[in-house]
Amino acid sequence: MKKALVVGGVNGVGMSIVTQLAKRENLYIIDKVVVSGEFVNPKFKCIQFDLTSEDFSIFDGFRDIDTLMITVGLGKLSLFKNIAEWYVINLFSVNYVEFVRAIHHFMDKFSGKEDFRCGVMVSIAGFMSSLFFTIYGATKAALKIFIESVNMELEKGGSTNCVLNVSPGSIKGTSFNNGKTDFSVIEDIEDEIIAHLEAKDDLFIPQHEEIFKNLLACYQADFREEGRHSNEYKKTSKRV
Numbered sequence: 001m002k003k004a005l006v007v008g009g010v011n012g013v014g015m016s017i018v019t020q021l022a023k024r025e026n027l028y029i030i031d032k033v034v035v036s037g038e039f040v041n042p043k044f045k046c047i048q049f050d051l052t053s054e055d056f057s058i059f060d061g062f063r064d065i066d067t068l069m070i071t072v073g074l075g076k077l078s079l080f081k082n083i084a085e086w087y088v089i090n091l092f093s094v095n096y097v098e099f100v101r102a103i104h105h106f107m108d109k110f111s112g113k114e115d116f117r118c119g120v121m122v123s124i125a126g127f128m129s130s131l132f133f134t135i136y137g138a139t140k141a142a143l144k145i146f147i148e149s150v151n152m153e154l155e156k157g158g159s160t161n162c163v164l165n166v167s168p169g170s171i172k173g174t175s176f177n178n179g180k181t182d183f184s185v186i187e188d189i190e191d192e193i194i195a196h197l198e199a200k201d202d203l204f205i206p207q208h209e210e211i212f213k214n215l216l217a218c219y220q221a222d223f224r225e226e227g228r229h230s231n232e233y234k235k236t237s238k239r240v
Helices: 012-021 057-061 085-104 107-112 131-156 187-198 210-223 225-234
Strands: 005-009 027-031 044-049 069-070 117-121 162-166
Touching: 005 012, 012 027, 012 069, 012 187, 069 085, 085 107, 085 117, 085 131, 107 131, 117 187, 131 162, 162 187, 210 225
Parallel strands: 005 027, 005 069, 027 044, 069 117, 117 162
Antiparallel strands: none
């Protein structure tokens, strides 16, 4: 790898990936806040940028990278009837539109002859319906289909590059649903993500064989019943 750009790398899985990548290279971080405290590193070049901005031309300035990782995201467990309309708009902007816009600025690199690696944090929620993930899951489903379609476009165009869809389930130690970030809990997953990124894979579902292979099969067989089961699981696990 030459240089990497991590979008949304100031906390959670993003910061964990940033820390791992910094062991081998310098990198850029774009986020609404800059790295501070114990995570400051001379290998980081932090750019403060509001990803809800109408002008995304800032992304045209990273011509020296060969790796792009987008980890920014927003979400919480809530019934649709309890979600404010402004939050629906905000969720689609943060979890879908911003990803699409950022990737669009690097299509020349994807289509080029040189290796270009890209990973996107999606979610297993994009593969199935869930009572408390009505809008969150919809944003992730849209992102999943976008990634699959872009990868098809790249393949048909003769490119060996692709976008890696990283779709985990619930990750302990992140700030999702107003939780606190604990890097000691999430430090293992970034090694797997980076390995799939370097291999230029197009999909990585952590714990696929252990948990999600059977879960996805059950969902395909009867999405209504699996939806009911998911609802009960969230209640018994005290996630809601």
